[in-house]
Amino acid sequence: EIVLTQSPGTLSLSPGERATLSCRASQSVSSSNLAWYQQIPGQAPRLLISGASSRATGIPDRFSGSGSGTDFTLTISRLEPEDFAVYYCQQYGNSPIFTFGPGTKVDIK
Amino acid sequence: QVQLVESGGGLVEPGGSLRLSCAASGVTFSDYYMSWIRQAPGKGLEWVSYISSSAGTIYYADSVKGRFTISRDTAKNSLYLQMNSLRAEDTAVYYCARGRAGGYFDLWGRGTLVTVSS
Numbered sequence: 001e002i003v004l005t006q007s008p009g010t011l012s013l014s015p016g017e018r019a020t021l022s023c024r025a026s027q028s029v030s031s032s033n034l035a036w037y038q039q040i041p042g043q044a045p046r047l048l049i050s051g052a053s054s055r056a057t058g059i060p061d062r063f064s065g066s067g068s069g070t071d072f073t074l075t076i077s078r079l080e081p082e083d084f085a086v087y088y089c090q091q092y093g094n095s096p097i098f099t100f101g102p103g104t105k106v107d108i109k
Numbered sequence: 110q111v112q113l114v115e116s117g118g119g120l121v122e123p124g125g126s127l128r129l130s131c132a133a134s135g136v137t138f139s140d141y142y143m144s145w146i147r148q149a150p151g152k153g154l155e156w157v158s159y160i161s162s163s164a165g166t167i168y169y170a171d172s173v174k175g176r177f178t179i180s181r182d183t184a185k186n187s188l189y190l191q192m193n194s195l196r197a198e199d200t201a202v203y204y205c206a207r208g209r210a211g212g213y214f215d216l217w218g219r220g221t222l223v224t225v226s227s
Contacts (some may be wrong), residue, residue: 035213037154044204044217045154051211088154092212097168098144098156 002027002093004101012109019076021104023089028069033092036065036074039103040085048087049074076106084108111135111216113205118221125195125225131188131205131218138186142208145179145190147201148220155201158190159208173199195225 003026013019023034036049047056049065052072062077076083089101117129129145145157158179159168167179178191188205202222206214 033212035211037214039154044219045214046217047213047215050209050213050215056215090154090213097159098146098212100154100156103153 002029002091002099004089004091004099006087006089006101006104008104009102010105010107012107013079014109015079015081017079019074019079019083019106021074021076021087021106023067023072023074023101025070025072025091029072029091029093031068034065034067034072035090035092037088037090038083038085039088040082045088079106113207113216113218115203115205115218115221118203118223120224120226121195122227123196123225126191126193127195127223129190129192129203129205129221129223131190133186133188133207136186136207136216138181139183143181143188144206144208144214145188146204146206146214146217147199147223148204149198149201152201157203160188192223195223197225199223200225 005024007022031052034052037045038048039045048059048063053065064075066073086103086105088103115131121127142161144159147155147157160179176194180189202220204220205218207216209215
C-alpha cells in the first residue's frame with residue numbers, strides 16, 4: 001500500500017508570498033498518476049493539477065506542480081486571498097487504488 | 110451545466126442502511142469511471158469505491174468491503190452507493206466524483222452528509 005505524507009501540516013503565509021507544499025510517497029509513484037486538489041471549507045475538492053504538473057482547466061498559472069518518484073511539490077507563486085485552503089495530493093496505483101495525503105492547510109499569517 | 114448532485118444522506122442508527130444517489134447532468138455519463146469518496150468531519154479525504162465505465166470492474170476500500178455496494182444506471186445517468194451495516198466511523202460527507210485516465214477526479218458533486226448515530 002502506498003502511503004502519502006504531506007508537509008507541512010499547516011503553512012502560515014501572507015498574501016503575495018510563495019507557498020511550497022510537499023507530498024512524499026512511501027513507494028515510487030508514476031508521475032502520470034499524481035494529482036493535487038484544493039478544498040475550501042464547506043466546498044467540494046477542486047482538481048488543480050494532474051499528471052504531477054498539468055494544470056486543470058481554468059486553474060491560474062500561479063499554481064504549478066513538479067516532482068517524480070517519491071517526491072512531489074505544489075507551488076503557489078503568489079498567494080491570493082482565495083488560495084487560503086487545504087491542499088491534498090492523491091495517487092492512483094495498486095490496492096487501494098486511490099489514496100490521498102492527509103492535506104496541508106494554508107492559512108493567513 | 111456539467112454537474113454531479115448527490116442525495117440520500119441522513120441520520121441512521123448503527124447497523125442500519127442507506128442508499129446514496131448521484132445524478133449526472135451535462136455530461137456523457139457512460140464515458141467515465143466513477144468513484145465515491147468520503148470525508149469524516151474535520152478529517153481528510155478517503156476513497157471508498159470505484160466502478161468502471163461499463164460497470165465491469167468494481168473496487169472497494171477495505172474499510173467498506175462487504176458492507177457497501179456501488180452501481181450505476183447509464184439510462185438514468187446515475188451512480189449509487191448502497192450502504193449496509195453502517196457504523197459510527199462511516200459518518201462523513203460522501204462525494205461522487207468523475208474519474209479520468211491517469212487516476213484523477215476532475216468533477217465532484219457537493220456531497221451528501223451521512224450521520225451514523227443512535
